[in-house]
Amino acid sequence: VNLVQSGGGSVQSGGSLRLSCVASGYTYRKYCMAWFRQAPGKEREIVSSISTYGTTSYADSVKGRFTISQDNAKNTLYLQMNSLKPEDTAMYYCAVDPEGPYYGRGYYCLHTPVGYNYWGQGTQVTVSS
Numbered sequence: 001v002n003l004v005q006s007g008g009g010s011v012q013s014g015g016s017l018r019l020s021c022v023a024s025g026y027t028y029r030k031y032c033m034a035w036f037r038q039a040p041g042k043e044r045e046i047v048s049s050i051s052t053y054g055t056t057s058y059a060d061s062v063k064g065r066f067t068i069s070q071d072n073a074k075n076t077l078y079l080q081m082n083s084l085k086p087e088d089t090a091m092y093y094c095a096v097d098p099e100g101p102y103y104g105r106g107y108y109c110l111h112t113p114v115g116y117n118y119w120g121q122g123t124q125v126t127v128s129s
Contacts (some may be wrong), residue, residue: 001026002120003094007079008123011088015127017023019053019119021077021094032100032109033080034116035091036056037125049109051059051101061087084127094120 007019019035034049039068048058048068056068057126067080095116099109 001096001098003096003120005007005092005094005117005120005123008092008125009071010126010128011084012039013084013086013127013129016079016082017125018081019079019092019094019123019125020039023075023077023096026096026098026118028096028097028098030101032097032116033070033077034095034097034109035092036113036116037088039090042090044093044113046111049111050077051107051109053107055101055107057111067107081125085129086129088125089127090112090125091124094121100113 002025004022011017017066029051032049032051035047036044037047038044050056051069068076096118097116100109
């Protein structure tokens with residue numbers, strides 16, 4: 001499985017960016033895909049996830065500002081980031097969990113890096129105030 005990211009860059013507070021992640025080399029019938037981010041000196045944290053069934057989830061810090069989506073025809077995952085804040089500055093990674101989604105009260109994806117076996121190369125997002 002190969003994940004190639006694009007997008008990102010530097011923007012002023014309140015601006016927008018879109019990240020893309022093109023996946024190749026797998027034919028899983030079901031999966032979870034997610035965006036994580038990691039700021040210097042901090043742990044990698046979940047930003048958003050989406051399952052094969054279309055269920056999505058967002059970290060509280062990005063709800064209402066970020067939107068995750070996927071284009072199955074292009075094998076591409078997107079993260080639209082609006083109203084960016086300086087605290088959104090981090091390296092962003094896309095990831096795939098081929099064992100997901102999981103069933104609890106409905107289908108869900110994991111919110112920790114563990115379980116995501118495949119990772120993109122990372123792309124830097126810098127938001128200045």
